[in-house]
Amino acid sequence: MAKQKIVLAYSGGLDTSIILKWLKETYDAEIIAFTADIGQKEELDGLEEKALSTGASKVYIDDLREEFARDFIYPMFQSGALYEGQYLLGTSIARPLIAKRMVEIARAEGATAIAHGATGKGNDQIRFELTAAALTPEIEVIAPWRLEQFREQFPGRAEMIAYAEKHGIPVTASAAKPYSMDRNLLHISYESGVLEDPWFDASAPENKDMYLLSVDPEDAPDQAEYVELEFEQGNCVAVNGERMIPLQVMEKLNELGGKHGIGRVDMVENRFVGMKSRGVYETPGGAILFSAHRKMESLTMDREVMHLRDSLISRYSSLVYNGFWFAPERLALQALVSESQKNVSGTVRLKLYKGNVIAAGVKSPVSLYNPHIATMEADPTQAYNQGDATGFIRLNALRLRVASGVEQNAAK
Template sequence: MSDIKKVVLAYSGGLDTSVILKWIQKTYDCEVITLTADLGQEEELDGLEAKALATGASKAYIEDLQEEFAKDFIFPAFRSGAIYESRYLLGTSIARPLITKKLVEIARKEGAQALAHGATGKGNDQVRFELSAMALAPDLVTIAPWRDWDLGSRTALIAFAKEHGIPVPVTKEKPYSCDRNLLHLSFEGGELEDPGHAPAPASHLLCVPIEEAPDQPEIITIDFEQGDPVAVNGERMSPASLIKHLNRLGGKHGIGRLDMVENRFVGMKSRGVYETPGGTIIHAAHQDLEGLCLDRELMHLRDTLIPRYAEMIYNGFWYSPEREALQAFMDKAQECVTGQVTLKLYKGGVWPLSRTSPNSLYNPDLATFEEDDVYNQADAAGFIRLQGLRLMAYNKVHGK
């Protein structure tokens, strides 16, 4: 560690990274450069460069990564149907590999010997940051103060910040640890640490409470090309702009709020509240369009791989060979997922109403309940008998 002269810190300006900036300076007697990745935090970035410099950073990078985040990270995950433990749309997880990628780029540019992050020793993010760094730049040291210092609680961090004149946005009235980006906003801590307590009103930000959502539904259309959403109500948008637009629509109708207890990679359960309004709408529309376009066996095979793919992202293996290989399969499967879905947004729900595609595999001549000249219903009897052969054989030997 004595060889470390320059560190690049992933800096949000919140309690943890504000304290970490000063702590690294004091502990390693080195230069600290901060990187704030603009992933769609919006107002949270105001004044961060001045704050970082005032806290002691020698340079403060603020990089607008919103379009790269949406196009190269969020959209590939959504093409793959990624959802962790059948509920979580991976809003925090999917951001970490991009932040690490940019940390490494700046470290190379500035001649730094180390990277630093503010993830705790109990969480998933330490794994995501460090596995990504090991894949991209194994020669760089990673500093993880939460695993090294004696500031073992939020209370101790607040006291350290006050001692060193660092303003922090955490109070006893709003004690959450939050992560916000283009895709979602997460809340942890405070009353949420007890799964038996309902979330307090302060944990609503992107999504209005259901009781306050409009009493009239809103009908929208989303166009997809090869699995990616490209337009809303006929208006083509960039990936980041489209997600932001759907965030506003979904949030207005109370869509995309999730309160769950999940299984962390490090071995413990944790409770969090996630708000993912736009992502929830995209996921519902995309899944519905796949029903029209994807071959049955291809869809079923892909579905068996979704939990494994989602675990790769959640556990920090974005830059692994297995995730990259699996992504190629997912993208191949999506080549036919082009079309339009019409949805109803109402009181926290997303209901697909209709879907069309030039690649539709739906044949009304086969599916009709009316008379047809395509399907001989008598053929089904032989099909069923063949399917039942093994069941009859098993029953003959093991039947009761």
């Protein structure tokens, strides 16, 4: 009788390395390791050999970087999504893509289950499993961190490190430096370990070595650098006059942002499961793209359309953060977002300087800004009669006068 097949979302880090070995022993199953290349770069080196030597029967390492940029990052940035006013959702938006490809592999390989290394305290477990439920509801999901048997064997990271050493599994984590990192094309996140203390200063000079994508803003060049981003219907299609696909745009902006120390965020956020957690993020290219997109919208988007879309940013951001990328309500919101972006085309010029993204100009062939109407000087078009404002104000003040009169009469 053929063994059960389990597809494991495998990063090669401490948790998933241990889980691969543990699943194989515990379930007497064939483990197919899957790694999504979404921009981890050198973290992928030697991953296939490591997975096979740890016990995987087969390894998939799929280059999903262009799909990630085109179908996930770009649509999300069109929405203006920003979770709790700070987080550009770098980890959140990657999870539905990883889970989507994982269930596709499971179907192709005839696997009956998928597994992941997300803990029972975090958001990733929800993101993986809600995606699986939306796309392949019949598949079983194994989450070792939620199994009592697994937690009894590994109550902490020290036990996992000892297990890895015992079984000859190479891992980068150590008892001295146990904080975790997650890297992709959009960002890199840092959490746990010393970062669990929100008073710990992650920006201090002695902690510079933690950051991988950006220089410390204090060490960034003393000379500002200008960059121009060209947009078509809300999507960046060129940088400094060079046409690029979304993947190339993200890579170029990451390079520029990292050089100037742009996109660092240190925040305490609200997880979907109910607790607060502290995370430190580097999103150099994303911070530039976010700022440029907003400036392009300011020139080309109708006021009421913008305000309607903006009223939905918190909702959209929460859907992404909480794992509802493939939910019907996110798809419905995306349709509205796409409609709102039809006129968001033109060029934005920015100045990058020591961690700052500074506006330096915006233009568009479909600009809604009319200098003749907005001018404080005489309007040669006579499109706006200042005297009309008298009636406009009087009508808008009517309900305020009525309410004030009622209050005054009640006070007598």
